[in-house]
Amino acid sequence: MAVVANPLQIAVIGSGPAGIYAAEALLKQGGPDIKVDVLDRLPTPYGLVRYGVAPDHKSIKSIAKYLQRVLESPGVRFIGCVELGKDITSADLLDCYDAVIYCTGAMVDRQLGIPGEDLPGSVAATDFVNWYCGHPDATGLEFDLSVDEAAVIGVGNVAVDVVRILAKTADELRESDAPEYVIEALADSKIRRIHMIGRRGPAQAKFTTKELRELGELENAAVSVRPEDMELDPASAALEESDRHVRGNLKVLRGWAALEPDDRPRRLDVRFWLRPVEIRGDGRVEELRLERTALNDDGRVTGTGSYEVLPAGMVLRSVGYKSVPLPGVPFDERRYVVPNDAGRIIDPDGAPVPGEYVAGWIKRGPTGVVGTNKSDAAETVRSLLADLPAGRPHEGKSIDGLLEERGVACVTYTGWLGIDAAEIALAEKLGRGERVKLAGWDAMRAVWGA
């Protein structure tokens, strides 16, 4: 017989910023009796704050301390190592809870769709980010940093992160939480020149000025921009006029265009108006063929028919992220998000799906900063509580019983605290900063005792 649980019990799937901000909003808006389980496929909480934000961005990583307070609030439980689609289904969740909020993010890379993209040495930025952040799924990934030149395709903040990590010395990252294998690989890196390549012009680039400026502060790499790339067409000049972020970026880039190259060991060339058309090489990446571009009258980018070839032993693509569909949950295959109205999941007929909600990148796509997910999650929770002030009739099953029945070896918050303590102890042992990430599933399992 269907029953309504009392107090309200909500499942949040994904313990990244969106999931934890959703839990916080449920406590704030739903009152003290509400119970929130935050489930994640990983044994560790914080999503991309832990496994996306670059290791040298310590102040942003410290948002984890705020998120930790939410996870430790009365009424909130973290349950790690439970994967929706593998260990549990959305139907299971609807049997156990009054409502579910999916917050599974968007960490799959978009492809360039050009010949040679599958050659060894052609790399998705998502894999490289997972590697330098020590994501357990990156165990076994190796990147050949013995090459002379690398090209990073994309001019967003993730591309800037990737360039910065490639350009820094191992010593510059020693105080960060990057796993030891990253420090060792970067210490042996032979990369001398990095090209960062944008399909459109400097006024259309997606990076933010604060992130961009950091490239000019690198100890080990001198930045160069071609003055001819900085000549603005009328559409770009209008953007500069109207958008203060564009003005900020152009000011920084013009400053670099006016500099003489110096003798720092590495060089970073920021290039615009080039689109990759082919990655070439004999058995592995050796060069990148690019076509010069321009904006047409509609403001869209077109090829000019003029080509250049860059030597590059490594090509990293960072041209956007997308979410993956969740089994049993509607998905917009064009926008790569779950269709929703203020967080309420909408079925293909346009009707809200009872009890199912979304927040974060899977709701709105990969945009904004960590804090953007706070107001986004609060909106979803407002919708949920307006729809279900007293819950939704459901089977009243216990998630703990169900996971035990299925033999799912989940990790409790205490298990995560064990990993946390082991990482702090490892940093002390190695004489490296506040924390060094444990590398790989086995190292983490050894600590939580699975």
Ligand SMILES: Cc1cc2nc3c(=O)[nH]c(=O)nc-3n(C[C@H](O)[C@H](O)[C@H](O)COP(=O)(O)OP(=O)(O)OC[C@H]3O[C@@H](n4cnc5c(N)ncnc54)[C@H](O)[C@@H]3O)c2cc1C
């Ligand atoms: C490389 C990179 C660097 C960034 N750097 C910055 C920065 O410096 N500053 C800044 O403000 N923002 C930064 N961002 C943006 C910021 O990380 C995002 O805004 C934010 O993490 C999105 O939150 P989310 O909770 O939607 O997704 P995520 O943080 O991705 O969290 C999703 C969670 O869901 C879990 N999950 C996924 N699928 C399942 C499943 N099937 N079952 C169970 N759990 C699942 C994942 O393990 C993960 O923990 C960066 C993003 C990237 C990609």
